[in-house]
Amino acid sequence: MSATLRMLKWSLSLDRQLIFAVGGVPLSAKLSLLFHKYLRYLAGRLGVGGGRAKSLMVFGRRFCYNEPLAVASLQRVYCAAHGLRDLLPERPVVLDVGANIGQFNFFSSHYLAARRVISIEPDPGSFELLAANALRSSDCRRCAVSDQEGEVLFHVACESTQLSSYLPQPDAGYRDSYPVPARTLDGIAEELEVGEIDLLKIDTEGSEYDVLKSAEEVLSRTRLVLIEMSVFRECSGNLFRIGSFLEERGFRLVHLAAGEEGRPRDLDALFQRA
Known part of the structure; x- marks a missing residue:
C-alpha cells in the first residue's frame, strides 16, 4: 500500500472516530473541522500559502498552525484522548x-x-x-x-x-x-x-x-x-x-x-x- 493510501486510510479512520465516538461536540462543528482539514491539507500540498502561519476556527476557538497535517493532528488528540473526561x-x-x-x-x-x-x-x-x-x-x-x-x-x-x-x-x-x-x-x-x-x-x-x-x-x-x-x-x-x-x-x-x-x-x- 502506498504512503498516500495509508495516510488516507488513517485519516478516514480518524473521521469515523470523531463523528461517532467523540461526544459533547455538535455534529456541525465536527463536519466543519473535517472540511477544513482536507481543504487545508490540499492547499498545503499544492503550495498555496507557503510556509506562513495560518489559523481557522475550530469548535468556536481559533487554532493557529503551520503544517498541512496540523489540523489532522488536533483531530487525532480528540479521537485518542476523549475518554479522559470520564x-x-x-x-x-x-x-x-x-x-x-x-x-x-x-x-x-x-x-x-x-x-x-x-x-x-x-x-x-x-x-x-x-x-x-x-x-x-x-x-x-x-x-x-x-x-x-x-x-x-x-x-x-x-x-x-x-x-x-x-x-x-x-x-x-x-x-x-x-x-x-x-x-x-x-x-x-x-x-x-x-x-x-x-x-x-x-x-x-x-x-x-x-x-x-x-x-x-x-x-x-x-x-x-x-x-x-x-x-x-x-x-x-x-x-x-x-x-x-x-x-x-x-x-x-x-x-x-x-x-x-x-x-x-x-x-x-x-x-x-x-
Whole structure:
C-alpha cells in the first residue's frame, strides 16, 4: 500500500472516530473541522500559502498552525484522548510536556474544560504557535525537559515538527539542529507554583523516561499519566522501564494503544494512581 493510501486510510479512520465516538461536540462543528482539514491539507500540498502561519476556527476557538497535517493532528488528540473526561474531575489541572503547537493544550482547555494547562515545548517556531493556542501563554515554557538542568541539542524533523526530539532516530531525517535549554519538570513546576496535577501528558519522541526521572515531586501529586512509550526506536527508556518506574511510584496501567500494527515505534499508555 502506498504512503498516500495509508495516510488516507488513517485519516478516514480518524473521521469515523470523531463523528461517532467523540461526544459533547455538535455534529456541525465536527463536519466543519473535517472540511477544513482536507481543504487545508490540499492547499498545503499544492503550495498555496507557503510556509506562513495560518489559523481557522475550530469548535468556536481559533487554532493557529503551520503544517498541512496540523489540523489532522488536533483531530487525532480528540479521537485518542476523549475518554479522559470520564476519569478526570471537573476543571482539571493539566501538565503537557512536548506540547508542539498546542494541540493538547487546545483539547484540554476546550474538551476537558481545564482550569489550568501548563505546556512545555523546546522548538521556537512551534512555541510561538503554542503560545497563540494556549489557554494562558504565561503557563507556557520554551525548553526541553531532561533529568539534568543545562542544555541539549534539539533535532528538528523534516516530515513534521511533532517528530522532533533531542534523541535523534537513525532512520529519521532532520532539517536543523540547535542547542536549547533543558530543565527538570520538578523545577518548572516549582517555578510556576503548580500544586496537585490531575493529568500529566508526556510525548517527547523518545526522551520520556528522562522526563519521568526529572519529576519525582510532580509524580507524587499526580492523578493520571498519559505517556508515549517507545518500542522499536531509540529512546532513553522503553516501555518496560517506563512501566516499572511508574508502578514503583504507585501507578497502575489502565489503558494501552498502539499506533500501528506489527512493529509499532511507540505505544500510548495511561497510568492511574492506585
